[in-house]
Amino acid sequence: xxxxxxxxxxxxxxxxxxxxxNCTYSNSASQSFFWYRQDxxxxxxxxxxxxxxxxxxxxxxxxxxRASQYISxxxxxxxxxxxxxxxxxxxxxxxxxxxTFGRGTSLIVHP
Amino acid sequence: xxxxTQTPKFQVLKTGQSMTLQCAQDMNHEYMSWYRxxxxxxxxxxxxxxxxxxxxxxxxxxxxNVSRSTTEDFPLRLLSAAPSQTxxxxxxxxxxxxxxxxxxxxxxxSRLTVL
Numbered sequence: 731x732x733x734x735x736x737x738x739x740x741x742x743x744x745x746x747x748x749x750x751x752n753c754t755y756s757n758s759a760s761q762s763f764f765w766y767r768q769d770x771x772x773x774x775x776x777x778x779x780x781x782x783x784x785x786x787x788x789x790x791x792x793x794x795x796r797a798s799q800y801i802s803x804x805x806x807x808x809x810x811x812x813x814x815x816x817x818x819x820x821x822x823x824x825x826x827x828x829x830t831f832g833r834g835t836s837l838i839v840h841p
Numbered sequence: 842x843x844x845x846t847q848t849p850k851f852q853v854l855k856t857g858q859s860m861t862l863q864c865a866q867d868m869n870h871e872y873m874s875w876y877r878x879x880x881x882x883x884x885x886x887x888x889x890x891x892x893x894x895x896x897x898x899x900x901x902x903x904x905x906n907v908s909r910s911t912t913e914d915f916p917l918r919l920l921s922a923a924p925s926q927t928x929x930x931x932x933x934x935x936x937x938x939x940x941x942x943x944x945x946x947x948x949x950x951s952r953l954t955v956l
Binding site for chain 2: 738772773774776779826829830831832834
């Protein structure tokens, strides 16, 4: 089993829709969690860190469920510009503090 | 403030050739890392460094060497290129320290094709 797993999609949604992605991780000692966004043929960029209590940034909400070992990203009121690949990243405890990435989830928002 | 600079952006090699992908950062970040990205495989860690003079292997280190003689630079060497090394390579840096603060800044990527 891969350390970090994501449904690759693609998720194909209309503008204005709400869409959610999950990312599961296998190591219960994982300490830190992130969502990165990657546009086509570009480098990944941090979208948001994921905090234990959950956190929100505008239309984006991230949640952590330690009991079930997954993180989630909810996007409300989808825009065309949200079309991208969303990568989750996990840092294990007691390790190098270099993140392990999932394969990414592709989101396509259409008019 | 350039962030993370990778060169070259594109490279075509023949099987057996060697080359070095350059990576430099100007943010005084302690940690640097190299990932490769293949379709459907996500980002896989090749090698990383937690400080000058310190390097370690990641998930897919075979066929690659690294060194970290300065804080700023972290070159990736392909010793004898193989078609399986055709990929997009990303260099990244991060502040280090507490894991929660270890957000990566990526370079723009280097697209390598091995014929």
